Amino acid sequence: GAENPIPSHTSLSVLKEGLSQLKAQFQPFVKLPEDKQRALYKSLCELLLHEETLTALEDVLDALCTGDKPDLKELKPAQQQELADFLQLVGCSVQDELLLQNYQLQDEELLSAVHLLISAISELSDYTLVLLRACSDLQVVPALCCLPYIASADGTLALSSPLVATLTDRGRFDVVQRLFASTNINLERTESSVKAVTMREPRFFPLVLYVALYGLHSLSGTVE
Amino acid sequence: MFAKATRNFVRETDSGGDLIPVSHLNASDKLQLLSLVTKRKKFWCWQKPKYHFLAVSLSDVLTEDKPIKPVIVESDFAKYTGKFEDVVQGSIETSFGKISLGAGAKGCVESQSSFGNLRKQEVDLQQLMKDVKDRMINLNSSLLQQVIERKREVLCILREKIITTQRCTISEHVQTEEKVSGLLGCSTKIVQVSVSDSGSMMKDSSVILEIPPATTIAYGVIELFIKCDGQFEFCLLDEQQGGFERESSEGSTSPHSMLFRDTSFLYHPDAVDNGMYS
Numbered sequence: 001g002a003e004n005p006i007p008s009h010t011s012l013s014v015l016k017e018g019l020s021q022l023k024a025q026f027q028p029f030v031k032l033p034e035d036k037q038r039a040l041y042k043s044l045c046e047l048l049l050h051e052e053t054l055t056a057l058e059d060v061l062d063a064l065c066t067g068d069k070p071d072l073k074e075l076k077p078a079q080q081q082e083l084a085d086f087l088q089l090v091g092c093s094v095q096d097e098l099l100l101q102n103y104q105l106q107d108e109e110l111l112s113a114v115h116l117l118i119s120a121i122s123e124l125s126d127y128t129l130v131l132l133r134a135c136s137d138l139q140v141v142p143a144l145c146c147l148p149y150i151a152s153a154d155g156t157l158a159l160s161s162p163l164v165a166t167l168t169d170r171g172r173f174d175v176v177q178r179l180f181a182s183t184n185i186n187l188e189r190t191e192s193s194v195k196a197v198t199m200r201e202p203r204f205f206p207l208v209l210y211v212a213l214y215g216l217h218s219l220s221g222t223v224e
Numbered sequence: 225m226f227a228k229a230t231r232n233f234v235r236e237t238d239s240g241g242d243l244i245p246v247s248h249l250n251a252s253d254k255l256q257l258l259s260l261v262t263k264r265k266k267f268w269c270w271q272k273p274k275y276h277f278l279a280v281s282l283s284d285v286l287t288e289d290k291p292i293k294p295v296i297v298e299s300d301f302a303k304y305t306g307k308f309e310d311v312v313q314g315s316i317e318t319s320f321g322k323i324s325l326g327a328g329a330k331g332c333v334e335s336q337s338s339f340g341n342l343r344k345q346e347v348d349l350q351q352l353m354k355d356v357k358d359r360m361i362n363l364n365s366s367l368l369q370q371v372i373e374r375k376r377e378v379l380c381i382l383r384e385k386i387i388t389t390q391r392c393t394i395s396e397h398v399q400t401e402e403k404v405s406g407l408l409g410c411s412t413k414i415v416q417v418s419v420s421d422s423g424s425m426m427k428d429s430s431v432i433l434e435i436p437p438a439t440t441i442a443y444g445v446i447e448l449f450i451k452c453d454g455q456f457e458f459c460l461l462d463e464q465q466g467g468f469e470r471e472s473s474e475g476s477t478s479p480h481s482m483l484f485r486d487t488s489f490l491y492h493p494d495a496v497d498n499g500m501y502s
Contacts, residue, residue, distance in 0.1 A: 005269065051228075059274075062267070066376065119268050126228075204270035 006206055011155035012185065012196040015148040015210055022211060026117075026218035028110040034221060040089050041219040044117070048133040051126050053082055058122040061115040064092065090114045117215030120208045124183070128209070131179040136216060140166045140176055145217045147196055148210070155197040159189075167194060183209040225433055229394045230441045233339060237302060243386065243442045244275055249433070251277050255385055255440040257347050258282045258294050262371055263378045263447065263466070275380070275445070278367065282381050285368060287360045287454065294355075295348035301386050303341050339388050339441060346384035346444075353458065360454035371468075378466040380445035381458075387440050394433045 007014060029037065047054050056075055060083060063070035075083070087093075091107040124132065135141055146163040159168050167173050173189055180187040184202035188195045198206055217223060230245035237243070246252055260278040283291045361368070371377050447459040447466025459466045 065267075068374070116268070119266075119271060123270050123272075208270045 005204055006198055006202050008198060008200045008202065010198050011151050011153055012148045012198070012206070013151045013153065013155070014198070015207060018207065019148055019210055019214060022214050023218075026113050026215055028107065028113045029215065029218035030223050032110070032219075036089065037219050037221050041216070041221075043086055043089060044121075044216065044219065045133055045136055047086070048121065048129045048136075050082075051129070053079055054118065054122050057083055057086060058118050060087070061111070061118055064111065065115050113215070113218075116211065120211035120215065123204075123208050124212065128179065128182040131175060131182060132209075132212060132216075134175050135179055138166075138172050138175060140172050141213055141217050141220065142222055143167055144176065144213050145210075151196055154195070156193050156195045158193050160192065164194070179209070185209070225394055226435070229339075234442050238442070242444045244444065245442050246440055249435065249439070252440045254279065255382060255443055256281065257296060257345060257382055257385065258292065258352075259382045260285065261380045261382055261445050262374075263380050263445065264374075265376045265378065280367065282356070285361050285365055286356070287362045292352070292355050295351045296345055297348055298343055298345050301342040301344040339392050340390040342441075343387050343389055344384060345387065349383070349446075349458070349460075356456075361448075361450055361456050363450070363452075363454050379448045379450065379468075380466065381448065382443055383446045384444040385440045386442040387438050388435065389437050391437060392435050392439075394435065 029040070032040070047057070056079055060070040062068075090110050092111060121129065121132075135144065143164045143166045147157065150161060150163060151157045157164065159165075167176060167189075173187075173194075177187045177189075180196065181199075183205040184199040185206050186195075186197050186199050226249045227245065227247040230247070234243050234245040246255065254277045259281045262276045262278065264274045264276065266273055281292075286292070363369075363372070368379070371379055447464070448456050449459055449464070449466050449469070450456045451469045
């Protein structure tokens with residue numbers, strides 16, 4: 001259903017099928033040269049803490065991806081520059097001061113991947129974004145991307161798995177637990193395992209979080 | 225800052241409901257009952273639609289030059305005084321160092337959010353339906369032509385609004401990024417809203433915004449379904465969708481069209497209906 005698309009109290013593995021399809025959409029990130037990947041990753045991590053700029057960027061990408069002309073006139077000059085710099089990174093070159101009134105697009109696939117990622121990030125609360133940024137700093141994003149694949153039908157997974165070794169650290173686990181709770185995923189830990197299940201009526205939040213995690217992971221330079 | 229305060233208000237008072245937070249203080253005075261609003265449908269299944277206020281009302285786009293004067297019903301909405309902890313604050317020890325969330329201070333900061341006594345103004349719908357019976361919308365107006373050209377937009381009217389009755393202060397505490405001796409930090413913003421009868425200012429606030437009484441902080445709309453000849457109806461039921469009746473469907477011009485062929489599960493149903501993705 002549109003209102004409760006993800007079932008309540010269900011293993012995180014419920015996201016597996018959808019996320020497998022997402023991998024292909026983020027391939028343009030994986031294919032980027034290392035320096036561009038790093039620059040885009042850094043820029044995105046900065047954006048996680050700038051909610052207003054994120055919203056503006058989402059509007060611009062919406063417009064670009066539907067063939068509309070984006071309107072940046074209402075933005076502050078500093079924001080215009082910030083957006084122009086970001087768009088430059090994704091192959092959208094701005095030709096004059098009337099930002100994006102005349103733009104040239106070099107890579108549609110890359111722009112579409114960025115649109116998907118920014119649209120997801122923009123839906124997350126500022127609290128979630130701060131925690132997402134912390135997870136990126138704590139280098140737990142790769143482990144989080146594995147969870148839907150290795151979680152059992154009841155949501156349990158063994159901490160002995162090398163894929164999730166980073167979660168054995170209590171501090172990291174606490175941040176992840178708070179991140180998940182903010183997107184309606186319940187994460188519990190016992191001595192040897194963790195259990196990740198959706199909360200009651202999680203709506204789209206677990207999926208949106210995972211789109212954001214996958215996007216960032218694809219830019220981290222660790223994906224084959 | 226204003227946007228965050230109104231968003232928090234709607235999240236706490238009408239989560240999953242029909243109220244839409246006002247994002248710009250500048251738009252507040254444009255929000256008159258029966259004024260026209262466009263709703264832009266979104267791409268992805270998780271996205272919320274966006275609304276844009278037009279500077280005209282329903283009367284202005286009807287064919288006959290006979291203004292509609294809506295019957296407005298006014299009632300108490302709520303006295304809104306919230307208090308919540310800012311749990312972003314704090315620091316966490318990890319095996320490789322200390323991660324500081326917020327300004328590095330331990331403990332929690334209590335935030336207050338209060339718009340005071342709020343009133344609701346809404347249009348008497350039954351009367352409105354009688355008033356617009358047999359009236360038509362002039363689809364030749366240049367404004368509506370522009371809306372029709374943008375295929376993802378639906379025309380709505382403003383049906384209700386929530387207004388403040390007291391002067392309120394919105395303040396923002398910006399917590400700056402720290403990177404000192406292995407400490408990683410994240411900047412975050414705490415927004416507080418309080419009724420300011422005494423006119424006293426808060427300390428430690430980086431930005432303070434005072435909003436006057438009668439400021440609209442949230443509103444509700446009704447979508448319109450408009451036929452090719454200008455006849456229209458209000459979409460009063462959940463399953464009814466507004467829009468413009470089209471004589472023929474046109475193909476998508478989106479560069480996305482073929483790129484996301486494998487992720488149809490992500491699309492918003494409206495996006496599929498409108499041929500935004502093929």
